[in-house]
Amino acid sequence: MIDLLSILNEIPETISLTEYEDLIPKSSSIEENELDRKENDWSDEFISSFKETQQEIDRSLFCQWYNQRILSFESFGFIENALQLCKHVFHIENFQEFSSLYNILYLEYLLNMSCDQDLTLQQIKQISEEEILELILTFKNTFNQDDIDKRIEQVLLPSMELINQSDEYLKNILIKKLQNGLDIYPIIHSLKLKSIVKLNQFDAFIKELVLNVNSINSISICQQLLTLMNDKQDLEYIIE
Numbered sequence: 001m002i003d004l005l006s007i008l009n010e011i012p013e014t015i016s017l018t019e020y021e022d023l024i025p026k027s028s029s030i031e032e033n034e035l036d037r038k039e040n041d042w043s044d045e046f047i048s049s050f051k052e053t054q055q056e057i058d059r060s061l062f063c064q065w066y067n068q069r070i071l072s073f074e075s076f077g078f079i080e081n082a083l084q085l086c087k088h089v090f091h092i093e094n095f096q097e098f099s100s101l102y103n104i105l106y107l108e109y110l111l112n113m114s115c116d117q118d119l120t121l122q123q124i125k126q127i128s129e130e131e132i133l134e135l136i137l138t139f140k141n142t143f144n145q146d147d148i149d150k151r152i153e154q155v156l157l158p159s160m161e162l163i164n165q166s167d168e169y170l171k172n173i174l175i176k177k178l179q180n181g182l183d184i185y186p187i188i189h190s191l192k193l194k195s196i197v198k199l200n201q202f203d204a205f206i207k208e209l210v211l212n213v214n215s216i217n218s219i220s221i222c223q224q225l226l227t228l229m230n231d232k233q234d235l236e237y238i239i240e
Contacts (some may be wrong), residue, residue, distance in 0.1 A: 005065045013076045017084040025062075026093070063095065070101065074121050079109050103162045111135060114155040130169040133159065137173055137187060145186050152190045174209055181217035184209075185224045192228055203229045 004025060011020055066089045073082035083105045090098040108124050115135055124132070136156050139148060160166035177184050188209075192202060206229050210222045 005061070009065075009069070013073050013078045013081060016081060017088060021088065024088070062089075062093075063097065066095070066098065067101075070105070071121075074105065074108070077118070079105070079112060083109050107132060107159060107162060110155045110159050114151050129163045129166070130172065133163065133166065133169050134173050137177075145189070148186050149190045149193065152187070152194055157194065171205070171208065175212045178209060178213045178218050178221060179215050181215060181221070183221055185221060188225055188228060203231050
């Protein structure tokens with residue numbers, strides 16, 4: 001197995017996992033020394049102990065190989081290939097210790113799909129989860145509604161599934177933008193369209209945004225946001 005993993009290390013980082021996935025040894029099929037012996041043989045205890053130790057060594061080698069290979073891909077900028085290999089070891093081989101690495105690689109992949117700058121794994125580790133969502137919700141002036149809808153669907157939604165307290169972060173970011181007089185109507189329109197906020201909670205979400213803003217520069221934007229509410233009966237109360 002060690003020899004095979006060494007050979008696999010020679011595969012260039014540019015090669016997609018699909019090209020060599022079948023060559024990667026399966027942890028479930030690690031060869032162990034099988035000795036023919038009778039029941040209650042005096043060597044049972046010794047052999048059992050040897051097999052357990054061997055299995056631990058093999059698992060350790062697997063983890064080390066996967067980790068080094070994944071980080072090598074990432075360091076050379078082949079994020080998608082790194083993510084593919086990490087998904088393989090996490091979902092297919094069921095190595096749960098790769099859960100955190102998979103999540104952060106997925107965030108890196110999503111962020112670099114949507115942001116102007118190419119963020120590295122180390123850079124993403126140094127910023128907060130709320131800052132990650134804020135990066136996703138920062139749009140160029142040239143972006144139209146279709147561009148915003150696409151980023152909400154392809155980047156924001158899957159990112160929020162990976163981030164704890166994402167709903168609270170989202171609300172805080174939007175209130176801050178609204179407080180600064182930024183037009184968040186296209187974002188809220190897209191959130192409603194993509195049903196990121198359940199319909200029975202959407203009106204409460206709009207109310208909370210509007211009632212937490214006291215900037216006169218945001219009045220016209222707040223009025224626009226109120227038109228997105230499903231229940232129009234509360235509009236007069238909110239406006240007052």
